[in-house]
Amino acid sequence: MFDETKSPYYLLGEREGIQKLVTTFYSLVSQDSLLSPLFPKDLTETAHKQTQFLSQFFGGPPLYTEEHGHPMLRARHMPFPITDSHAKAWLACMERAMTAHKLEPELQNFLLSRLKMTAYHMVNTKDSERGENADTV
Template sequence: MFDESKTPYDLLGEKEGITKLVTTFYSLVSQDSLLSPLFPEDLTETAYKQTQFLSQFFGGPPFYTEEHGHPMLRARHMPFPITNSHAKAWIACMEKAMTIQKIDPDLQNILLSRLKMTAFHMVNTEDSERGENADTV
């Protein structure tokens, strides 16, 4: 069980812990046949921004906003065709990264619940193979 009086940012090990999580996450994304085409070959900048965003998202300092302004996640992701399948694959990679990083399972559930809402909010395209509606979770 984890200390619920601390922020997820603190519980994850602050910026260093989030950097490790993001590094693990993007190593999985780069190997995922569905997700890897959505990302640049060099994930350095992407991982840097993700670390900034997740630090802020999990209750830490507003690194992302300070450097890039308001996250405007949906607007920033609109140029990329994101389907429910992409959102599910993104969450699966994040869940696996959390498991690899040995994040407390109760904390994982809380974090994944928040991240799922965000991931599915990015969906802007229907899955073509199944005709799945982009609003379906």
């Protein structure tokens, strides 16, 4: 059962567990026809930053802030056209990664509910306005 007294960071296996989750997640993103064009071909740096951010976001050490400053997620993502469809696809990849890592359903639901708020906060473009020649995240 999901122990709400422990941080998600701890329950995920701390930095190593989050790193494994992020690796699985980006392998799914790289295969997703909607998401892959938004990201660079080499996802090494992207995965590194995501591991740092999720460690911090899930109650671990402030790795992202220590190296890059305040996350300012919306501002950092603003140059890229992110639609509701992108947010939904991003969350679907994360859910598949969590399922692959056999997270307890209660923990997975809790994490996805937190990530859902963040994912939809990044939306800055209507699906009908998305350009085909967008830069990458």
